Amino acid sequence: MANGSVRVRFCPSPTGNPHVGLVRTALFNWAFARHTGGTFVFRIEDTDAARDSEESYEQLLDSLRWLGFTWDEGPEVGGPHAPYRQSQRMETYTEIARKLQDAGHAYFCYCTASELEERRDAARAAGRPSGYDGKCREVTPEQKAQYEAEGREPIVRFRMPDETITFTDLVRGELTFTPENVPDYGIVRANGAPLYTLVNPVDDALMEITHVLRGEDLLSSTPRQIALYKALIDLGVAKEIPSFGHLPYVMGEGNKKLSKRDPQSSLNLYRERGFLPEGLLNYLSLLGWSLSADKDIFTIEEMVAAFDVADVNPNPARFDLKKAEAINADHIRMLSVTDFTERCAPWLKAPFAPWAPEDFDEAKWQAVAPHAQTRLKVLSEITDNVDFLFLPEPVEDEASWTKAMKEGSDALLRTAKEKLESADWTSAESLKEAVLAAGEAHGLKLGKAQAPVRVAVTGRTVGLPLFESLEILGKEKTLARIDAALAKLAA
Template identity: 85%
Template sequence: MANANVRVRFCPSPTGNPHVGLVRTALFNWAYARHTGGTMVFRIEDTDAARDSEESYRQLLDSLRWLGLDWDEGPEVGGPHAPYRQSERMDLYRDVAGKLLAAGHAYRCYCTALELEARRDAARAAGRPSGYDGTCRDLTEEQRAAFEADGRESIVRFRMPDEPITFTDLVRGELTFTPDNVPDFGIVRANGAPLYTLVNPVDDALMEITHVLRGEDLLSSTPRQIALYRALIELGLAKEIPAFGHLPYVMGEGNKKLSKRDPQSSLNLYRERGFLPEGLLNYLSLLGWSFSADQDVFTVPEMIERFDVADVNANPARFDLKKAESINGDHIRMLDVKAFTEACEPWLTAPHANWAPESFDRAKWEAIAPYAQTRLTVLSDITANVDFLFLDAPVEDEASWAKAMKGDPAALLTTAREKLDAADWTSAESLKEAVLAAGEAHGLKLGKAQAPVRVAVTGRTVGLPLFESLEILGRERTLARVDAALARLTA
């Protein structure tokens, strides 16, 4: 569905760490731009000096680049509508607000916070809508002068139309908002600072955005923005009203919307745990969209080829960490071995590695990497899976020891040592036969027989394929660890 005229935008505020809901919004905008051959505009909404931070701004840019979500216009890229940080566009907003006032699309409101609250309380008590009641909507020049003579401050309010506003949401279909539910709203604070309600649609208009794809939580602001768009078109500041599509909520535990405060919402968590960008994007795309009825795992280029906002589901999407990990594991297995070994590198060095740097043996790592690739769901798990190769002695995990060393483990390990000593150490199958024979000598099946051997050698009850691991560790070190376990058992 090529349409080079499509212009979408991603416009986060630089507050806190990026979260998965924000990334899902960025992904859907980016995928739609790439699917249509359109333009992705990245804009920073940094007008809240008290909450915005340069660190968060840098994290946003770094996160998008890590994910591979590039932008065609925006910070550090530029474009015909620069600047792309709202903090650098204040003169523009003041100019637009002045034009809206002069044309009668906006007016000055002198109501105090206490007056507004009292009228809202009265409206609620009477069962009426509690939005702004229009007290200052039609003030005379004399009334305005009197308020100002009293030293009252004023905000600027936009004048909403008196008829319903209807639009067709790309996700939810036709929606209608009545005037009672969308009262006049503030667009400029008393100190002259523009509000989100002004700057967001003004930037969309001036940057010629054609499709606004954003979270469902912003749906209630859409009729206000449509009304403001109509005024901007009348003033010659906008060409057309964009199409709106409101993406479904991402739900967390307890059927509640996933919030920034939920630990599993932080993008940094997934990056630190070793999610692949492709795996995370694959999973996040399923939060409201489907590739096909029988396929959940796909590449980013495959998503771009299929993605259409019209196919987004309006129902809330539940974030399932186990499914996210499973899909990421599938993407790990889609890598070639060289790419996999390179991707694991950060978790094989400090501060993640629990072995001395000089103990790392690259030949052993490359030998075991193909077996690790079949088992991992996140890259950070590689450290615990291969540390037995590089530590002088296996980790001490008391829970694993207690679980594996039941019955008469010393007798089993003694026999296993004899069988392994005589085995062919160039063959994992030969090592398996040795442990199988040791188990049979003590009336144990392979699963029961190999558990004490695994814990003696690796320190843990679970890990990579045991006999391939023993072959790579080598005869001398394996037998030494069995001897150490026997010494501990008989001490």
């Protein structure tokens, strides 16, 4: 490190919805920067006009804000290396590509796609590596004139050194790549547009990035970037080669790499379902790292305090939705009741809430919230859990009705109503004793006795603690709903 300070970057492309693998990469970079007191650079790689969109760009920024990430340099905050959008840095890439050519580090390649494919096929058939064979490395002026007369438009190709490249990966240890497996590669398209293979290392060099933490899928491009870095150092553009660390794959269903097309990869899905940012980040941090062998639940502050790239496990990590939900549930329970009620707010009104706004009762909500907080895995579950309080009638869930309303349920409900009428409605324990007594009168334990009562009052077989729910709903509405259930059973 040139000045002893860590500088990392997160550089997504604004294409589609952010996915959880991308968030995991951002998290590890951000945590490393915060742990070391370094700088977190947020950069946008938007040179692909056909795929990039302003909507995706805004969504990226909004997602990072929601997750609680702050960046020290980048869009909206600026910095000494602005601009931080590649689409605004094209002149820089053009100039550096020209310098690389002038210095002999790059050259024009006139090979057509069909010629390249034909030579690749021949190499494969002969058992040789099928990368670019260097045909245009030494094009004579006469050949150049002939190619241009034929209307060929060249790409710019970087000249890889004929030497083995070895580097120490921060996650995987020492890695070696031989020349025949890292051929010359394109850095500028025939239309003059720079490729990722050029712009990414150039920006890293100009922004003095010291550590590149990125996905394992980019590992094969690292020797190419190291060679380019050496050329940039030769030109005075770069000061040093950064340290590289390649994070393990995140695997989805069927042990396949989680891709953008997988429904469970979309960050928006978790946001819409009501994952807490801190719960989701806690889970994503476990995809390749852990605070300790016996502690899965921790705060982002605890992660930052402990995070070390050397502790990242190189083995693929499987995304487990059930575990993600369980960890999120723990974080919901860690909230103060006030914070919990505030975070549930979006799911207590349109378009999520099925009740009319005027039927929402704030006092009832505040009373039931502590009970709901112990039961939810994600915040969106709050709507179904409390709708019985705000709907004029309970939901009609035929599966729950069929399951709970067995033969004799009408008699049980009549007895329960009778017992509840004389109960103390300021005490959930008194309501429990009433239903327990009704069950005993019919030879039923509490679990069996309360099921018809729960469905009659809430519409569902599962939900919040029943007797606290009855107390909050109130005597009049509870008894009226038992009457309605009796009428339905009698019909």
